[in-house]
Amino acid sequence: MKVYEKVREYIIANGYKQVAIAKKAGIPNATFNAIMNGKRTLYADDLSSICVALNVSPELFIEIKKPCKNVVDRMEVV
Numbered sequence: 001m002k003v004y005e006k007v008r009e010y011i012i013a014n015g016y017k018q019v020a021i022a023k024k025a026g027i028p029n030a031t032f033n034a035i036m037n038g039k040r041t042l043y044a045d046d047l048s049s050i051c052v053a054l055n056v057s058p059e060l061f062i063e064i065k066k067p068c069k070n071v072v073d074r075m076e077v078v
Contacts, residue, residue: 004035004042006061007050016054024053
């Protein structure tokens with residue numbers, strides 16, 4: 001599932017109105033709508049503003065994978 005889909009689901013599941021979140025995030029309604037419909041890229045700064053408006057951490061919507069042990073073992077410390 002894409003990040004914008006997770007955000008949209010969260011908004012719907014918690015009974016928020018997209019227009020209210022857009023206003024609180026400082027994102028124009030048309031832009032917010034385009035983001036939530038996958039017609040515009042959800043940039044990191046937009047996600048940050050949306051998360052502040054929702055009072056949640058971005059980690060709720062993004063998956064941060066830890067590098068596998070072999071990659072870490074092969075990394076050269078500079």
